[in-house]
Amino acid sequence: MKHLFKVLVFSMMIFSLLVGCSQTDKSSSKGNANGTDGPSGEILVLTNRTDIVDTVFQDYAKKFNEKYPDIKVEFEAITDYEGQVKIRMNSTEYGDVLLIPNEVPVQELGNYFEPLGTIDELSEKYLHVDEDAYEHNVYGIPVVVNAQGIVFNKKVFEDAGISEIPTTPEAFLEALKKVKEETNAIPYYTNYAAGWPLTQWEPNRLSIAGVEDYVNVQMANMDDPFSEGKPHYILYKLMHDIAKEGLIEEDPLTTDWESSKKMLANGEIATMVLGSWAITQIQDIAENPDDIGYMPFPYNHEGKQYSESSGDYKIGINKNSENKEAARAWLDWFINESNYALDNGGISPVIGEELPDTLASFEELGVELLRNAPAQEGQEGWVDAIDNEGEIGLFQPEFKQRIIESAIGNTDESFDDIMKDLNNKWKEARAKVTK
Template sequence: MTDAFEEKYNCTVEYQSFKSYADDVSTMMSTKEYGDVLMIPDTVKLADLSNFFEPLGKYDELKDKYKWADQKMYDGTVYGLAHLGSVSGGICYNKKVWTDAGITTMPKTADEFIADLKKIKEKFPDVIPYYTNFKEASWTASQWSSLVVPSSGNPNFETDLIVNKEDFFTEGKPYYNVFKLMYDIYSDSTLIEGDPMSSDWEGSKLMIAKGEVATMTMGSWAVSQFQQIAKDNNLDPENIGYMPAPFSKDGKQYAQYAADYCMGVNKNIADDKKDLGKKYIEWFIAESGFSEAEGGINTLEGSKLPDYLSAFDGCEFFTAATAPEGLTGVFNAIDKDSEVGIWTGDSANFKLQLAEAAFAGKGDAGFKAIADSVNQKWAATRDANAELEAYIKANG
């Protein structure tokens, strides 16, 4: 991959692999010998970046050229640039099935999404419109949580939720909208696999590649797995697509994307190597083709989205904001202490409770009972959080 760079700059590029990258490199950084160019471990505090990495430029100079230029920045100076980015909060689908069912535009509301699933079932009775993968619910149910922030259209959604002391589930708001959609789909046995309790994750990969399954809520990471299964079975990998969460705000759809690891230059190497290291990062992002090969989003502003993200054309992308000083980790602490478990999947978790209530046909009353219980736990824990109260008091 690096032959072109080596020829252009008359150098040799060597790579080093690690079993546990963040841990191993963090240990190496206690010395000056931690490579020339490296992915910056998240263990390095932003205020400490200048102790380990060479400045790549001022944020004001780089922000219009590179996405996520603020991810490894301190006091206006950028020390790392993302090698690629990814989309979170979308839905995998078989494009051929959806198109052959007569669906020409992607759904922008929950009602449209369910109507499309029904079209698929009507057109193809043997196809499973939506596959729950409920047997693996400890992690598959959590995929729905990834739709929440994108559907909000608000980079500060999590901070606003706790600072404004809003209920976790409020009708018309993101958590309610996302999990009510999940509940409504799971409540309709014609739209899902016959026995969700015995679903098969590994088998479902081939099923969606074949078009036996039309749709699954998964991160964009799943696209490459589904496409590889298609290739391995002489099927068309281009049939695998990824669509934005079917929600709109003020008539517009939003999508969340995020930087992967950021590349930086070791400040302890010779000056000529520093310059070469900077050129390597620029080349890796702009010319290597790595992000395209991995199905990632290229860091260069204005770069074309990967083909499998064509359904995201017209979406407004944003990156979730970090919590302000004084609230770092507070949202996650409230989630953990309340045992709401946005990302966990034990048997007492609200996502699994919702799924089981839906399968049992408990209707809107079943959804409301679970939502009310979650609201009570969330509010009690939130209101008892001393850091949140101190922040609210200090910031009016």
């Protein structure tokens, strides 16, 4: 879930593609040692879940082996998942099944991952399969589908006298001021030092836009997405104002992510902008899990509120794997039968599953889930390409940290200075990408 610094350029990783062409699938579906039919072999599954790899994932393997006894599953959990896996992708040795790093451009997916089917085929079964797809081929399926919004401590809100969920940026600011005045809790925790939690603000752009084609269609065809009145300006102006009003931790440069979860769970923090994936992590360490709630981003369109629905990490198969059939058996079982998504408070990627209990408040408030519409034909990957070319970092922490530094007076640049700079970078990069 972290979007970390880019450490290499994927377009130069040709070696793994060339080597991969000589690999063969050594898994077998017949003639297994015990006489049973089905795929066999040994596969390595890479995961970012260092917290449950030795417990929950071992239980998954046991259940999987009840169906596929001739496949041995090994797990490797990686703390710096993005950074380490991208380095390993310089070779062919990056596991058999893995979470696709966020920084792999869609145009490069086929160089590293096995196609799982077409968008038309898989979209009948799963949500958001178009997100890691290129030229109609799908290379990854979400392990969890997230909604976007704000995790908050309901008891802190109650103690502050806040009885209604804020539905505008102004109302949210006022709520945080009440928290500061009436309680001992930190109204909003930035997690500045960790960096990646600041990127959790970015998907809320769709809550403000209120339409599904904003990012890949409208934003891809505009030169100034950071201008006043547009979703990104409104989104990050709230971040700036929260910090400027002194509604954040005393020293954001020394924050700690793991500690912040405990602090939110026990009422020392009131709010944090995080995807719905975080709800159960915080509930699990709370003395009273019911104290932890989830609200949509505070913005509405004539009373109607929206939340972006998007895939979390996508699970894919290394195209150089020598056990592709066994790898596909694990991938399909994990998505369809492990119950991983619901167990982690997320939305199942399988079409037709009910929303988790953690999002009951969304149903009560009538929040509509939006998904990013695909790009127009010929414009696939434009937004990512512009973002990379301009070194803007939509899902990187740098410009969010600049906003915090500006707001607390650590730098001389204003919020509008930052937005102007981002607009200039976007315009120049867009001219190069779309020429």
